[in-house]
Amino acid sequence: MIRFESVSKKYPDGTLAVDELDLVAPSGRITVLVGPSGCGKTTSLRMINRMIEPTDGRIWLDDRDTASVPTHELRRGIGYVIQHAGLFPHRTVVDNITTVPELLGQDKKRARARAMELMERVGLPAQLAKRYPAQLSGGQQQRVGVARALAADPPVMLMDEPFSAVDPVVRAQLQNEFLRLQGELGKTIVFVTHDIDEAIKLGDQVAVLRVGGHLAQLASPADLLAAPADTFVAEFVGRDRGYRALGFAGAGRLPLHHEHSVALGSGLGEAREAGVDGWVLVTDAEERPQGWLRTDRLADAASGETVVQEQLNLGGTLASENATLREALDSALSSPSGRGVIVDGSGLLLGTVTASEVLARIEQQRVAADGPSVRRTGAGEAS
Numbered sequence: 484m485i486r487f488e489s490v491s492k493k494y495p496d497g498t499l500a501v502d503e504l505d506l507v508a509p510s511g512r513i514t515v516l517v518g519p520s521g522c523g524k525t526t527s528l529r530m531i532n533r534m535i536e537p538t539d540g541r542i543w544l545d546d547r548d549t550a551s552v553p554t555h556e557l558r559r560g561i562g563y564v565i566q567h568a569g570l571f572p573h574r575t576v577v578d579n580i581t582t583v584p585e586l587l588g589q590d591k592k593r594a595r596a597r598a599m600e601l602m603e604r605v606g607l608p609a610q611l612a613k614r615y616p617a618q619l620s621g622g623q624q625q626r627v628g629v630a631r632a633l634a635a636d637p638p639v640m641l642m643d644e645p646f647s648a649v650d651p652v653v654r655a656q657l658q659n660e661f662l663r664l665q666g667e668l669g670k671t672i673v674f675v676t677h678d679i680d681e682a683i684k685l686g687d688q689v690a691v692l693r694v695g696g697h698l699a700q701l702a703s704p705a706d707l708l709a710a711p712a713d714t715f716v717a718e719f720v721g722r723d724r725g726y727r728a729l730g731f732a733g734a735g736r737l738p739l740h741h742e743h744s745v746a747l748g749s750g751l752g753e754a755r756e757a758g759v760d761g762w763v764l765v766t767d768a769e770e771r772p773q774g775w776l777r778t779d780r781l782a783d784a785a786s787g788e789t790v791v792q793e794q795l796n797l798g799g800t801l802a803s804e805n806a807t808l809r810e811a812l813d814s815a816l817s818s819p820s821g822r823g824v825i826v827d828g829s830g831l832l833l834g835t836v837t838a839s840e841v842l843a844r845i846e847q848q849r850v851a852a853d854g855p856s857v858r859r860t861g862a863g864e865a866s
């Protein structure tokens with residue numbers, strides 16, 4: 484656990500970057516600091532590993548006042564990842580990752596074996612080990628940065644905009660893999676970003692700071708969306724709050740309809756017969772949905788022709804049986820037939836649901852909760 488106790492930082496020029504911050508970052512959880520440029524996020528983060536010294540207050544790491552711990556000892560237990568990864572340009576990938584363990588006296592062979600294992604964990608092919616940072620993509624560099632920070636297996640990780648320098652697609656990939664990795668490792672993480680969507684996606688809790696280093700609100704992502712503390716937070720959290728909050732509420736057991744589907748390779752005549760309201764769902768041989776086929780335009784289909792992949796409308800998203808309300812609603816809204824497809828854990832068709840049924844479930848949950856607040860998703864949760 485990291486605990487800020489009335490921590491302030493005034494820079495020598497008089498800038499009050501952080502003002503009496505009280506904050507607890509629980510062990511094994513991701514705490515995200517988010518806020519507009521200059522609100523004191525980086526300053527707060529760097530005070531944890533004492534790259535910046537507070538002018539007032541204390542920061543506790545478990546039961547130790549960090550001011551009383553020698554910095555080299557403190558930093559041994561704290562990994563640090565920054566934007567652009569901050570890699571050593573003249574060292575290979577594997578040498579970048581082994582730098583800290585070797586400095587800590589680990590023998591070279593063991594450190595290299597561990598580096599190769601970490602590369603695999605963060606999704607880097609082994610053949611990149613001998614490359615230099617400049618020979619990697621931005622996303623790959625960030626992965627090396629994460630692997631390097633994990634190399635000494637620190638219980639705490641500080642991450643300052645680690646995924647900001649890459650394009651949105653790579654960024655989403657890095658975020659997903661980061662969450663998967665954290666699911667396995669359970670580090671205590673403090674993560675800085677200026678992007679509220681990233682904060683909401685990654686945080687177990689989100690601290691919204693306002694300029695001047697004041698804590699505006701500390702809350703779970705769902706509570707932040709459902710009940711912003713004031714107009715500053717409401718504006719910062721942004722539009723579509725109600726819709727985004729659905730991403731934190733399990734849909735529960737939805738009333739599924741049996742959907743008559745046809746397999747790829749079936750005759751077009753059979754597909755036409757099976758169509759309901761002009762659409763039929765097409766699956767693979769194991770009944771995994773592949774897309775929708777428009778059947779009201781098949782009237783003149785030559786007999787003997789079969790359903791092929793190229794004919795399918797791929798617009799509909801699939802939702803799993805443990806979906807959030809947002810995923811279930813999106814599956815119905817994105818489906819060209821208006822019937823949202825629900826699949827099991829192996830991607831096999833379970834049935835379909837309409838948008839109005841999902842909306843009815845939303846309304847039910849709202850009434851049951853007796854207020855606007857929504858719950859975190861729980862696998863298999865039924866309401």
Ligand SMILES: Nc1ncnc2c1ncn2[C@@H]1O[C@H](COP(=O)(O)OP(=O)(O)OP(=O)(O)O)[C@@H](O)[C@H]1O
Nearest residue numbers: 494496498500519520521522523524525526527677
């Ligand atoms: N070394 C310094 N000397 C004086 N002022 C500083 C120094 N470092 C940061 N500041 C100021 O402290 C305030 C907080 O800066 P900080 O970098 O912590 O903000 P931030 O929220 O991380 O911003 P950004 O999102 O733009 O990186 C800003 O007004 C900044 O100009």
